[in-house]
Amino acid sequence: MFKLHSNDLKDGGTIAQAQVFNSFGHSGGNISPHLAWSDAPEGTESFVVTVFDPDAPTGSGWWHWVVSNIPAGVTELPTGASGTAALPAGAVESRTDYGVAGYGGAAPPPGPPHRYIFTVYAMKTPRIEVTPDSSAALVGFMTHFNSIAKASLTALYGV
Numbered sequence: 001m002f003k004l005h006s007n008d009l010k011d012g013g014t015i016a017q018a019q020v021f022n023s024f025g026h027s028g029g030n031i032s033p034h035l036a037w038s039d040a041p042e043g044t045e046s047f048v049v050t051v052f053d054p055d056a057p058t059g060s061g062w063w064h065w066v067v068s069n070i071p072a073g074v075t076e077l078p079t080g081a082s083g084t085a086a087l088p089a090g091a092v093e094s095r096t097d098y099g100v101a102g103y104g105g106a107a108p109p110p111g112p113p114h115r116y117i118f119t120v121y122a123m124k125t126p127r128i129e130v131t132p133d134s135s136a137a138l139v140g141f142m143t144h145f146n147s148i149a150k151a152s153l154t155a156l157y158g159v
Contacts, residue, residue: 001039002038002122002149002151003038004037004120004153005037005153006033006034006035006036006118006153007079008033009033009118010153010155012155014155014157015106015155015156017029018031018079019031019033019105021106023107024107025107026105026106026159028105029105030104030105031080031082032077032081033118034076034079035049035077035118036075036076036077037075037076038075040072040075040149041148041149043148044123045123045124045125046070046123046128047070047072047120047121047122048067048068048070048121048123049067049070049118049119049120049121050063050065050067050119050121050136050140051065051066051103051116051117052116052119053106053115053116054115055112055115056108063096063097063136064098064104064116065093065096065103065104066093066094066101066136067087067091067092067093067094068091068094068127068128068139068143069090069091069126069127069128069130070091071088071089072126074088074091082102083103090127092130092132094130094134094135094139095132095134095136097136106157108158108159109159111158111159113156114158115155115156116157117152118152118154119152120150120152122148122150123146123148124146125146128143129142130142
């Protein structure tokens with residue numbers, strides 16, 4: 001069974017300050033978390049990683065991180081990989097709802113904790129045609145039609 005785990009996050013746990021955004025009234029580290037996956041299905045040719053907050057008060061949620069075209073031989077992203085050479089060659093970080101490509105940490109308004117869904121998709125194609133300026137919705141659309149499996153974990157954060 002395809003699985004996702006992290007040294008920085010626990011499924012159902014609270015996101016640490018290191019992974020919280022450093023703006024919008026928050027003072028976190030804005031560091032992308034370690035993510036690792038195992039048991040990808042046969043036929044996997046690449047991966048896509050997303051972080052999505054379905055509880056954001058936008059009517060459409062909030063995309064916090066979108067990474068496409070991760071080569072099939074890669075099984076983890078180290079802590080702090082976003083925007084660095086630690087991302088695998090060929091991987092593409094696309095625009096989030098913060099308006100820029102790269103990891104944007106948790107930053108909910110005051111109220112109940114939000115859910116942050118970290119998902120890795122096993123893809124049946126070696127790449128999807130996206131750029132750093134592609135919207136998260138476009139990446140999601142292409143991922144939907146090319147994924148063969150997904151694994152997720154959900155972490156919480158609130159103020």
